[in-house]
Amino acid sequence: MRGVDLDLFDFDYDLTWMGFFLNADGTVYGRYGGRDADSADSRVSLAGLRYALEAALTRHRRADFPSAPPPTKPPRTVEQYPAARRLPERACIHCHQVYDLRRESLQAEGKWRLDELWVYPLPENIGLTLDVDRGDRVAGVAADSPAAHAGIQVGDRLLTIDDRPIASFADVQYALHRAPACGTLTITWQHGQETHQHQLPLAEGWRKTDISWRWSLRGVDPQPWVHGDDLSAEEKRALGLRAKRLAFRQGPFVSEPARRAGIRQNDIILGVDGKVLD
The missing domain is CATH 2.30.42.10 (PDZ domain)
Incomplete structure (x- = not known):
C-alpha cells in the first residue's frame, strides 16, 4: 500500500x-x-x-x-x-x-x-x-x-x-x-x-x-490472545451448549500469553473473564 x-x-x-x-x-x-x-x-x-x-x-x-x-x-x-x-x-x-x-x-x-x-x-x-x-x-x-x-x-x-x-x-x-x-x-x-x-x-x-x-x-487493546473457528451448531449440541453461545476451537497459532495460561491448540474457548458470552 x-x-x-x-x-x-x-x-x-x-x-x-x-x-x-x-x-x-x-x-x-x-x-x-x-x-x-x-x-x-x-x-x-x-x-x-x-x-x-x-x-x-x-x-x-x-x-x-x-x-x-x-x-x-x-x-x-x-x-x-x-x-x-x-x-x-x-x-x-x-x-x-x-x-x-x-x-x-x-x-x-x-x-x-x-x-x-x-x-x-x-x-x-x-x-x-x-x-x-x-x-x-x-x-x-x-x-x-x-x-x-x-x-x-x-x-x-x-x-x-x-x-x-x-x-x-x-x-x-x-x-x-x-x-x-x-x-x-x-x-x-x-x-x-x-x-x-x-x-x-x-x-x-x-x-x-x-x-x-x-x-x-x-x-x-485489550488483546484476547486467542482465536479460532466457531464450533458448528452440531458440535455445540453435542457439548450441550446453546446455539448462540460463544464457543470456538483454538487455532494452530497459540500466542505466548495464551500458552502461559495453559491454552493449547484445539482447546475450546467458552468464555472470557469468567463470563459466558453469546
Whole structure:
C-alpha cells in the first residue's frame, strides 16, 4: 500500500481482494469484492464480477456520468500516518495495516473511538440480502427492517444509495460505509417499471455486525490472545451448549500469553473473564 492514494482507493482494507473500475482521470465507476464473518468468498462470484464490469462499462459510455473533480491537494498515503514512522524504510505495508496505522495515530492523539471498528456494514444491517450474481438485485428482505418499512421487495433492483450507483455488494457496502452512524440514507430502487425512493432511518448502533474475522482487530487493546473457528451448531449440541453461545476451537497459532495460561491448540474457548458470552 506504499504510495497508494487512500482517497481514491478507499475500500475495506481488511479484505484479501478488491477490484476497482475506474477511468484514468480517477472517476470510479464501481467496485467489486467484499466478505462477511462466515466466508471470504460467499459474497462474490465470476458471474457477479462480470455483471459489475458490464455496469461499469455502461457508466463509462454515459456522457452525463459525473467525472472525478481534478485533485486540489497531494495524494493522502499510509506513510503519512505518524505511526508508520516505526516501520523500516522499505518495509511492505499490507492493506490491513492501513487500519492499524490509522488507529495507532488517532490513539496517540486521543481521538480514536470504539465506533471506528464498525466499518463497511453489511446490507443485512438495513434488512437487505443481495443476489451474489447480480449485486443490485434484492434476494431477501428481513421482516420489520428499514428496507421492509420502505417497501423494498424481493426481486427489486437497487439503483442508488445516497446518489451512489449500485451494481455490486461492494457498491452497497461502500455507500453504507459512507452513511451516518445515526440519521437517514436515501435509497432508490426499481420495482417492475416503477422507480421508488425512500429515506431509511438509521438507528444508533445500526452499523454493528460480526467483525471477528478482521485481521486489523488483532492490534486492538485489550488483546484476547486467542482465536479460532466457531464450533458448528452440531458440535455445540453435542457439548450441550446453546446455539448462540460463544464457543470456538483454538487455532494452530497459540500466542505466548495464551500458552502461559495453559491454552493449547484445539482447546475450546467458552468464555472470557469468567463470563459466558453469546
